[in-house]
Amino acid sequence: MDFRRKLFYFLSPEVRFFVRRLYFLPMDICDSILDKKDSIRPPKGKIYIGSGDFQKTGEHFVDLLKEKCGLKAHHQVLDVGCGIGRIAIPLTKYINNQGGYQGFDIVKKGINWCRANISSKYSHFVFKHIDLKNDLYNMTTDQAAKNFIFPYAENFFDLVILTSVFTHMMPEDVDNYLSQIERVLKPGGKCFATFFIINRDIFKLMNEGKGMKFEFNKGHYFLMNENVKEANIAFEEEYLLSGLGNYNFQIDSVDYGYWSGRSKSVYSDFQDSIIFSKLMS
Ligand SMILES: C[S@@+](CC[C@H](N)C(=O)[O-])C[C@H]1O[C@@H](n2cnc3c(N)ncnc32)[C@H](O)[C@@H]1O
Numbered sequence: 001m002d003f004r005r006k007l008f009y010f011l012s013p014e015v016r017f018f019v020r021r022l023y024f025l026p027m028d029i030c031d032s033i034l035d036k037k038d039s040i041r042p043p044k045g046k047i048y049i050g051s052g053d054f055q056k057t058g059e060h061f062v063d064l065l066k067e068k069c070g071l072k073a074h075h076q077v078l079d080v081g082c083g084i085g086r087i088a089i090p091l092t093k094y095i096n097n098q099g100g101y102q103g104f105d106i107v108k109k110g111i112n113w114c115r116a117n118i119s120s121k122y123s124h125f126v127f128k129h130i131d132l133k134n135d136l137y138n139m140t141t142d143q144a145a146k147n148f149i150f151p152y153a154e155n156f157f158d159l160v161i162l163t164s165v166f167t168h169m170m171p172e173d174v175d176n177y178l179s180q181i182e183r184v185l186k187p188g189g190k191c192f193a194t195f196f197i198i199n200r201d202i203f204k205l206m207n208e209g210k211g212m213k214f215e216f217n218k219g220h221y222f223l224m225n226e227n228v229k230e231a232n233i234a235f236e237e238e239y240l241l242s243g244l245g246n247y248n249f250q251i252d253s254v255d256y257g258y259w260s261g262r263s264k265s266v267y268s269d270f271q272d273s274i275i276f277s278k279l280m281s
Contacts (some may be wrong), residue, residue, distance in 0.1 A: 081165030145173035196234035211262025
């Protein structure tokens with residue numbers, strides 16, 4: 001693991017937020033003067049969810065959701081681990097009043113920003129803060145994700161999305177979330193979730209020194225850092241697919257990304273993704 005990443009994980013979530021805010025402050029002040037008043041965009045210093053082009057990535061995900069999951073303007077969408085609105089912002093241009101959007105996250109700062117800047121303009125976009133422990137994002141509680149019951153009615157959502165969320169969750173927590181997703185999805189509804197998936201090909205690439213390194217093999221899952229376990233978590237493919245098989249789901253597609261050293265010209269997305277649907281009966 002490179003030194004910068006190690007240092008980043010060494011800092012507490014609060015210190016990381018603070019350093020980022022400070023680093024981008026001059027740029028954010030300029031942007032706030034130049035920004036068009038009607039555009040919704042968090043200041044760079046508040047984007048705590050990782051690097052990459054925030055706007056382009058969000059728009060790309062929305063295109064994928066339309067193309068691969070059949071997302072329609074009147075659908076009810078649940079964005080689990082919605083962060084600071086990367087997907088919600090482009091969705092405001094698509095989901096109409098007949099449909100709706102619900103997002104929840106364990107980081108209060110992101111949810112507060114989304115409420116103030118998105119829900120204030122689009123009342124059918126609703127954000128909830130849920131105080132759960134994650135050793136990368138929220139250390140202020142001991143409440144575990146493995147016990148959390150999603151605060152939504154059963155059979156309600158057409159689509160559930162988790163972009164770069166299961167990549168930060170331990171197996172027992174993922175298992176509980178799968179059971180909750182099964183409960184809140186309508187029969188026939190879909191889930192789009194991204195992962196780091198390990199299989200034989202990936203072992204080969206890792207041994208060749210390619211891609212991200214998950215050095216700590218825990219059997220069916222792999223960690224990048226043993227001190228901050230939820231910094232990045234990869235799952236063994238067979239374990240993941242058989243776990244999905246424990247629920248009333250059908251797997252629609254498994255698409256690999258290039259995080260593992262696969263060729264970017266063939267695999268255009270960074271993380272792997274799985275689309276699965278809730279069976280009709
Ligand atoms: C890499 S960020 C991705 C955010 C957002 N999905 C996106 O694509 O912009 C990971 C997010 O997962 C959230 N998270 C981690 N554990 C969670 C949990 N148990 N339940 C809900 N959100 C969680 C973090 O707070 C963080 O906002």
